[in-house]
Each structure stands twice: as C-alpha cells, then as structure tokens.
Amino acid sequence: MAPQVTRSSQLLDLAVGQPDPALLPVDQFQNCSVNASRLAYGEQTGDASFRKALASWLSEDYGQPVHADRLLLTNGSSNALDMVCTQFGRPGATVLVEDPSYFIAMDLFRERGMNVVAVPMDDEGINLAALEQAIDQYQPNFFYTVPSFHNPTGVTQPLQRRNDLVALCARTQCPIIADEIYQSLYFTQKPPRPLAMFDDDAPVVSIGSFSKILAPGLRLGWIQGTEAIVSRFGNAALLRSGGGLAPVTSALVEPLLLNGEFEQTLNRLRQIYSERADCLYHSLEAAFGEQIHMVRPDGGFFIWLSFVDGRDVSNYQEAAKQAGVNFLPGQLCSENNGFQSSMRLCFAWYSEPQLQEACNRLASVLA
Structure with a gap:
C-alpha cells in the first residue's frame, strides 16, 4: 500500500506535516x-x-x-x-x-x-x-x-x-x-x-x-x-x-x-524532534538573519517564519520548488487571506542534514 505522501528524491518538502517514516516503531508491532x-x-x-x-x-x-x-x-x-x-x-x-x-x-x-x-x-x-x-x-x-x-x-x-x-x-x-x-x-x-x-x-x-x-x-x-x-x-x-x-x-x-514501550518511543521522538527543531531554527537564522521573525518551538512539528519586509511568499513558491524545496504559504492557514509574508515549515519529516540543505535552497530563492 502506498503512503498518503511519498518523498521525492529532488524536492525537500517542508510543507508536509507528517512524522518521519524512518522513526515509525515497526518492531513494536511484529508480535x-x-x-x-x-x-x-x-x-x-x-x-x-x-x-x-x-x-x-x-x-x-x-x-x-x-x-x-x-x-x-x-x-x-x-x-x-x-x-x-x-x-x-x-x-x-x-x-x-x-x-x-x-x-x-x-x-x-x-x-x-x-x-x-x-x-x-x-x-x-x-x-x-x-x-x-x-x-x-x-x-x-x-x-x-x-x-x-x-x-x-x-x-x-x-x-x-x-x-x-x-x-x-x-x-x-x-x-x-x-x-x-x-x-x-x-x-x-x-x-x-x-x-x-x-x-x-x-x-x-x-x-x-x-x-x-x-x-x-x-x-x-x-x-x-x-x-x-x-x-x-x-x-x-x-x-x-x-x-x-x-x-x-x-x-x-x-x-x-x-x-512502557510506548513511553520509550515517545521519549525518543521528543529528543529527535527537539534536535531537528533546533537544526531548522538555527539554519534559518543563519540563512536569513534579520530578514525574518520566528520563535523557536518547544514542541510540536512546526516553525512559523515571517519576513519582516512584508513580501508575499507565495510569489516565490514556484521558484523554490524549482530549487528543490517547498513550504506552506501562511495565507493558506488564514480564513482572511492574511499572513502572506509568513510560511509554515515542518521539521519532523526530514533528518538534520536534509533540513540544513532545505534552508540552503530556501535562501537561494528568498534571501
């Protein structure tokens, strides 16, 4: 059976809000x-x-x-x-x-x-x-x-x-x-x-x-x-x-x-996702500096990034995809079509090296 979303070898898709398939605890369900x-x-x-x-x-x-x-x-x-x-x-x-x-x-x-x-x-x-x-x-x-x-x-x-x-x-x-x-x-x-x-x-x-x-x-x-x-x-x-x-x-x-196996799995996920959140946050900070505003998350799956110059990030989405990275434009999260200068980025689906590379690709288009 195919999953709902499959990974592309060319596109790092930070719009996807799903757990990393590599972290799913298959062994716990074998018996x-x-x-x-x-x-x-x-x-x-x-x-x-x-x-x-x-x-x-x-x-x-x-x-x-x-x-x-x-x-x-x-x-x-x-x-x-x-x-x-x-x-x-x-x-x-x-x-x-x-x-x-x-x-x-x-x-x-x-x-x-x-x-x-x-x-x-x-x-x-x-x-x-x-x-x-x-x-x-x-x-x-x-x-x-x-x-x-x-x-x-x-x-x-x-x-x-x-x-x-x-x-x-x-x-x-x-x-x-x-x-x-x-x-x-x-x-x-x-x-x-x-x-x-x-x-x-x-x-x-x-x-x-x-x-x-x-x-x-x-x-x-x-x-x-x-x-x-x-x-x-x-x-x-x-x-x-x-x-x-x-x-x-x-x-x-x-x-x-x-x-106790579930608690062990959850503790492991907390540690891994915390490290990935730090990686994405600091990579974005290094790539964009004072051009952006964001808050380092202390849980969950997402970083909410906003450009302080008010640019409409949806205008850059196709170019970002051509560069091999994707994001969720903020206006899709707004009933009032607001937050056009914001984007939602997920840190859960990819490893730290992939998150760093995704930031490099974003910076090549948006920085």
Missing part, C-alpha cells in the same frame, strides 16, 4: 495479536480495557487524574473533528477559528457547509477580547483552537490564558473544540493540562491522537470531555450501528502502554 472480543462489535465508547490503560498513561503525562469514562476512542483526530461537526455543527452554522489556524480543519468545516470566521491571536494564543466579541456577534456553534504547540504558529496557551478561555466558554456556553494532538509532544517543559480538564461546567471537547506520537497509520485517537459529552458522542448513530471505533488498533497499542 502483535488480538483476541476474539476485539474482532466483534465493541462497546460504543471504545474498548474499556484500552480506555483504562490510556487514562492511566494520560494521568501520568498530564499530571492530573484522567478517568476512563471521560474518554471515547476515534479513528484519529480527523475522525474526531468530523464527529464534532455531526454533533455540534450543521449546514449554515458559524464556527470560530484562530487566525491563523490548521488549514485542513477549516476545509473540513467548509465541506460540512459551515461558515468559518477567523479570530485574531496574540503571542499567548487566542485574543480573548476579540473572541468574546465574535461570540456575541455570531452566536457560533463552536470555537476551534489548537492550545499546545499551535498548528501553524507553534504558540502554546499559558495557564492563565487557558483559565480565562474556559471561563469565557462556561459563561457563554460556547463549546470549545480543542485540537490537542501535540499536547504530549513537548521537548522540555510540559504545557498546561488540556482544556477539557479545567471546568466541568464548560462545554469543552479535547481531541488527542497517536498519529504524531506513535504512528499515523494506526488511525487511533480519542475524545476527552465530561461524561455527558462522551455520552453524547457515544450514542451517535455511527456508533450505535457499528460499535466502538478502532477495536483492533487499540488492542495493538494497549500492551505498549502497559509495558
């Missing part, structure tokens, strides 16, 4: 087996044994208890977002997103017939005054956010911003959909706990996934929320018809959670 119960229709929120193991690991990683009955398994984070659209959205509804935001999430919302309205960010995440004004003006069905190691900017909401955001959500009863797939992919300091763990009176859905911290081909993720929110998802027609999601893949991952 896997499943029992008969995992081949049957499973319970609607997902296998109880796996949810218990997942809750135990999340409790340790988050530093606060996570209960299995507040978790529902999904086929990755994209499936979780699609389920959110079914439960919270409708054609013609308005959803709020950060500006900039994850471009495929915005595509998904549009495909469901929803109107996407962008709300500005600052250096600590979503601008709360602007968000409150947008909630009052649009009465949205939900607000979508990436709180930790934001895609695309790399920003992480600090604790006070999260407290204030969830308080706003509780006061207005505007649901928050928190895409927290990078929550555990920190390099040094853990980010504050997921938004679903702040206030049970606030309608918050936190989405997690093993795609970036183990292997995307597993298509295994989870929704975290109050028991009422989990019950709402668990009683959906999709799950009443087909049973819980990912019964086989959760059976493959469960022993890795219990025997």
Whole structure:
C-alpha cells in the first residue's frame, strides 16, 4: 500500500506535516495479536480495557487524574473533528477559528457547509477580547483552537490564558473544540493540562491522537470531555450501528502502554524532534538573519517564519520548488487571506542534514 505522501528524491518538502517514516516503531508491532472480543462489535465508547490503560498513561503525562469514562476512542483526530461537526455543527452554522489556524480543519468545516470566521491571536494564543466579541456577534456553534504547540504558529496557551478561555466558554456556553494532538509532544517543559480538564461546567471537547506520537497509520485517537459529552458522542448513530471505533488498533497499542514501550518511543521522538527543531531554527537564522521573525518551538512539528519586509511568499513558491524545496504559504492557514509574508515549515519529516540543505535552497530563492 502506498503512503498518503511519498518523498521525492529532488524536492525537500517542508510543507508536509507528517512524522518521519524512518522513526515509525515497526518492531513494536511484529508480535502483535488480538483476541476474539476485539474482532466483534465493541462497546460504543471504545474498548474499556484500552480506555483504562490510556487514562492511566494520560494521568501520568498530564499530571492530573484522567478517568476512563471521560474518554471515547476515534479513528484519529480527523475522525474526531468530523464527529464534532455531526454533533455540534450543521449546514449554515458559524464556527470560530484562530487566525491563523490548521488549514485542513477549516476545509473540513467548509465541506460540512459551515461558515468559518477567523479570530485574531496574540503571542499567548487566542485574543480573548476579540473572541468574546465574535461570540456575541455570531452566536457560533463552536470555537476551534489548537492550545499546545499551535498548528501553524507553534504558540502554546499559558495557564492563565487557558483559565480565562474556559471561563469565557462556561459563561457563554460556547463549546470549545480543542485540537490537542501535540499536547504530549513537548521537548522540555510540559504545557498546561488540556482544556477539557479545567471546568466541568464548560462545554469543552479535547481531541488527542497517536498519529504524531506513535504512528499515523494506526488511525487511533480519542475524545476527552465530561461524561455527558462522551455520552453524547457515544450514542451517535455511527456508533450505535457499528460499535466502538478502532477495536483492533487499540488492542495493538494497549500492551505498549502497559509495558512502557510506548513511553520509550515517545521519549525518543521528543529528543529527535527537539534536535531537528533546533537544526531548522538555527539554519534559518543563519540563512536569513534579520530578514525574518520566528520563535523557536518547544514542541510540536512546526516553525512559523515571517519576513519582516512584508513580501508575499507565495510569489516565490514556484521558484523554490524549482530549487528543490517547498513550504506552506501562511495565507493558506488564514480564513482572511492574511499572513502572506509568513510560511509554515515542518521539521519532523526530514533528518538534520536534509533540513540544513532545505534552508540552503530556501535562501537561494528568498534571501
């Protein structure tokens, strides 16, 4: 089976936001087996044994208890977002997103017939005054956010911003959909706990996934929320018809959670991605100097680079491809067609020598 994206021998594509195939833990799945119960229709929120193991690991990683009955398994984070659209959205509804935001999430919302309205960010995440004004003006069905190691900017909401955001959500009863797939992919300091763990009176859905911290081909993720929110998802027609999601893949991952192999893999990824982030950051710094503004990421997959002269980077993309390198133009991440002088660059998919070469190629076109 061919992967979703294949590497070119000529093009170093920093627009691709995927894990390095060389880092996927194939050996850990060589001797896997499943029992008969995992081949049957499973319970609607997902296998109880796996949810218990997942809750135990999340409790340790988050530093606060996570209960299995507040978790529902999904086929990755994209499936979780699609389920959110079914439960919270409708054609013609308005959803709020950060500006900039994850471009495929915005595509998904549009495909469901929803109107996407962008709300500005600052250096600590979503601008709360602007968000409150947008909630009052649009009465949205939900607000979508990436709180930790934001895609695309790399920003992480600090604790006070999260407290204030969830308080706003509780006061207005505007649901928050928190895409927290990078929550555990920190390099040094853990980010504050997921938004679903702040206030049970606030309608918050936190989405997690093993795609970036183990292997995307597993298509295994989870929704975290109050028991009422989990019950709402668990009683959906999709799950009443087909049973819980990912019964086989959760059976493959469960022993890795219990025997510590997953934690070892994740620690290795944190170290490697931290080194790659440093490599890309310093290579860009050396190549462009004071022409650019960027922040060194402390987790996740991306560096957000902006040219201080305001140039439109999309004008250089074809020339960059001819030079053997690609990037994601910032305006693709903006519902308002903003951030034309910015680009998103992924440091996860390539080795350090390849990242250095990619910077050299970028500099040959843009410096």
